Amino acid sequence: MPSTATELAVSTRGLRKTYRTRRGRQVAVAGLDLDVPVGGVHGFLGPNGSGKTTSIRMLLGLIRADAGTMRLFDREVPEHLPEVVGRVGAIVESPKFFPAFTGRKNLSLLAEAIGAPSTKVDEVLDESGLGHRGKDRYKGYSLGMKQRLAIAATLLKSPDLLIFDEPTNGLDPAGIREIRNTMRSLGSQGRTVLVSSHILGEVEQVADTVSIIGHGRLLASGRVSDVIGAGSAGGVRVGVSDPRAAIQVLTAAGLSARPDGRLIAVDGVTDGAEVTRRLAHHDLWVNELVPVRADLESVFLQLTADDTLEADARAQVEEVAR
Amino acid sequence: MIRLVRVELQRLFSRRLTLFTSLGLLVITAVVIFGTAHDAKPLSGQELTMAQQSFEQAQKDWKLHGAEMVKECRKAEATERETDPTVNFGCDMQAPTWANWGKPAVELQRALPDTLQIGSYALAFVAFLLGAGFLAAEFSTGSMGNWLTFEPRRLRVYGSKLLAAGLGVLAPAVVVLALLVGSVWIICDAWGSTAMPKGWGPPLLMALRVLALTAVAAVAGAALGSLVRHTAAAIGLAMAYLVLVEGMFVNSFLQPQQPWLLLKNVEAWVAKGTTFFLDECRVDQAGNYMCAGVERNVSFGHGTAYLAVACGLIVLLGAILFRRRDVA
Numbered sequence: 001m002p003s004t005a006t007e008l009a010v011s012t013r014g015l016r017k018t019y020r021t022r023r024g025r026q027v028a029v030a031g032l033d034l035d036v037p038v039g040g041v042h043g044f045l046g047p048n049g050s051g052k053t054t055s056i057r058m059l060l061g062l063i064r065a066d067a068g069t070m071r072l073f074d075r076e077v078p079e080h081l082p083e084v085v086g087r088v089g090a091i092v093e094s095p096k097f098f099p100a101f102t103g104r105k106n107l108s109l110l111a112e113a114i115g116a117p118s119t120k121v122d123e124v125l126d127e128s129g130l131g132h133r134g135k136d137r138y139k140g141y142s143l144g145m146k147q148r149l150a151i152a153a154t155l156l157k158s159p160d161l162l163i164f165d166e167p168t169n170g171l172d173p174a175g176i177r178e179i180r181n182t183m184r185s186l187g188s189q190g191r192t193v194l195v196s197s198h199i200l201g202e203v204e205q206v207a208d209t210v211s212i213i214g215h216g217r218l219l220a221s222g223r224v225s226d227v228i229g230a231g232s233a234g235g236v237r238v239g240v241s242d243p244r245a246a247i248q249v250l251t252a253a254g255l256s257a258r259p260d261g262r263l264i265a266v267d268g269v270t271d272g273a274e275v276t277r278r279l280a281h282h283d284l285w286v287n288e289l290v291p292v293r294a295d296l297e298s299v300f301l302q303l304t305a306d307d308t309l310e311a312d313a314r315a316q317v318e319e320v321a322r
Numbered sequence: 323m324i325r326l327v328r329v330e331l332q333r334l335f336s337r338r339l340t341l342f343t344s345l346g347l348l349v350i351t352a353v354v355i356f357g358t359a360h361d362a363k364p365l366s367g368q369e370l371t372m373a374q375q376s377f378e379q380a381q382k383d384w385k386l387h388g389a390e391m392v393k394e395c396r397k398a399e400a401t402e403r404e405t406d407p408t409v410n411f412g413c414d415m416q417a418p419t420w421a422n423w424g425k426p427a428v429e430l431q432r433a434l435p436d437t438l439q440i441g442s443y444a445l446a447f448v449a450f451l452l453g454a455g456f457l458a459a460e461f462s463t464g465s466m467g468n469w470l471t472f473e474p475r476r477l478r479v480y481g482s483k484l485l486a487a488g489l490g491v492l493a494p495a496v497v498v499l500a501l502l503v504g505s506v507w508i509i510c511d512a513w514g515s516t517a518m519p520k521g522w523g524p525p526l527l528m529a530l531r532v533l534a535l536t537a538v539a540a541v542a543g544a545a546l547g548s549l550v551r552h553t554a555a556a557i558g559l560a561m562a563y564l565v566l567v568e569g570m571f572v573n574s575f576l577q578p579q580q581p582w583l584l585l586k587n588v589e590a591w592v593a594k595g596t597t598f599f600l601d602e603c604r605v606d607q608a609g610n611y612m613c614a615g616v617e618r619n620v621s622f623g624h625g626t627a628y629l630a631v632a633c634g635l636i637v638l639l640g641a642i643l644f645r646r647r648d649v650a
Contacts, residue, residue, distance in 0.1 A: 057648075060470070061474045062467050062471075062648065063649065078474065081474045082474055085471070085472070088471070089471075092467060092468075094464075096463060096468050097463075098333070098463060100337070100338055101336060109329050109332060109333055112325065113325065114472055115325065153468070157472075
């Protein structure tokens with residue numbers, strides 16, 4: 001049953017995980033504060049190696065956190081994980097089932113383990129479009145079918161929170177679209193879908209809220225529109241016959257203009273008419289005007305690039321200190 | 323917990339490895355039965371005739387030269403005793419009897435324990451393989467992580483898997499034991515004696531001990547499988563131990579340590595005690611280096627305690643690590 005709107009589905013504070021490797025200690029998650037509101041789709045974004053999967057594994061009790069607290073539906077985990085695990089369905093990285101068993105057998109074992117009726121297996125198989133392939137061995141499934149089976153497995157619990165970790169990895173465009181629709185549909189049913197990904201377009205299309213992490217720390221969080229708004233004010237790209245003169249005119253007018261190929265990029269401008277008016281005053285006639293809409297990708301790249309620079313700087317400071 | 327055990331049992335019996343291993347076990351059982359039948363088979367008519375001829379010849383020789391042989395023997399012995407008074411040439415020779423020729427008829431009361439003992443090794447080894455593969459495969463396929471997102475109480479998960487491994491192997495073990503007992507009975511009935519002067523109690527208790535050993539081997543295998551997380555690694559460890567320790571080193575520097583090796587304790591558990599031989603070597607007063615094989619005992623209690631402690635330790639270590647380790 002969907003929870004109240006005041007509740008957080010997921011909350012972490014100061015979450016930290018360090019792995020010991022041959023080359024010393026590697027910080028995977030460095031004090032992550034993450035809030036995922038109940039209901040809708042929440043994108044969990046970060047470049048590869050930023051700590052998304054490690055964070056999810058810690059939430060699910062698969063690996064131990066070194067420090068910090070985690071809560072699922074206001075219950076501290078992993079201590080109280082058994083109390084809330086029935087409300088959580090998760091696919092971590094690629095789907096993993098017994099290869100020699102049929103899809104149906106794999107689901108039947110899971111259903112029986114949680115006390116779900118056997119009819120639920122057929123129900124979720126049909127729901128995920130695998131009803132006709134349930135008797136085939138899992139190892140013969142395509143990647144898309146494996147992903148669908150994993151989603152079917154999560155639905156055995158009728159969960160309030162679904163955690164999908166890179167759900168479209170390796171899928172063809174049709175598979176990606178299918179997974180996206182499934183996530184959107186689950187989110188619109190009042191369930192909370194936490195989808196981790198490094199593919200921005202995919203998340204932007206389905207997510208209501210988003211958290212962006214880099215080097216194991218939270219970089220930005222909020223509604224998708226707010227995060228985009230805070231990260232970039234948009235702009236226009238202008239084509240003129242004399243770009244150098246146009247840049248001088250626009251810079252003199254206090255606008256941020258720079259060459260961008262054969263065009264000029266004017267940042268921070270939402271009204272293109274202002275640009276054309278100023279150029280026309282100097283007999284510079286615009287032959288092309290392209291509004292540049294800020295998107296999650298540009299915000300993401302900006303945030304993670306800044307974070308990389310900061311991380312490098314921190315590493316240099318630590319090196320000097322040593 | 324019961325539900326989890328039930329699910330794990332279903333999984334165990336759905337595995338193809340379980341099916342193939344059970345078939346392999348049947349093949350091993352057939353080989354053991356064939357071996358027992360081969361040993362029990364009475365002499366053929368031709369072999370019997372040859373034995374009869376040999377016996378008659380020995381009787382003739384005894385009548386002609388028996389007394390002289392004894393006399394010569396005693397004389398040589400007396401000469402030798404002048405330097406070594408302890409020497410014994412065994413000159414109390416008897417006339418040959420037919421019991422020393424031919425082949426004694428097979429007896430159920432002797433053949434059954436021997437067959438059960440051999441069967442116990444096969445059952446324990448196969449149970450170990452099944453147990454190890456049962457848990458290790460979950461780690462190597464990655465499905466353990468998926469399973470733990472459905473049941474995160476790790477000790478319950480661990481306990482249910484070990485319990486299922488231990489219980490699951492009992493069914494094939496009962497079949498194998500029934501086949502062994504039935505076949506040996508048929509063989510003895512056909513070619514020897516099925517008399518059981520001490521009754522059926524001891525062999526039945528022995529069969530129960532074999533069953534318990536099979537379950538323990540499966541549990542230990544499962545625990546080892548969870549420790550090394552790979553079926554091949556678990557089997558490799560077991561094979562390395564058997565070949566190096568029990569096969570090679572036991573005949574050299576580990577000879578005195580036999581009471582602390584696995585197979586001797588398995589034997590002590592199954593047969594209610596066993597013995598082993600130890601070479602005791604010394605230099606005598608004349609400066610000769612002499613070795614003599616000395617028989618030593620490994621008691622039933624020793625075997626029981628050894629197996630209980632060994633299995634308990636591996637299960638405990640497995641539980642600690644299963645609870646603490648990260649699952650990929």
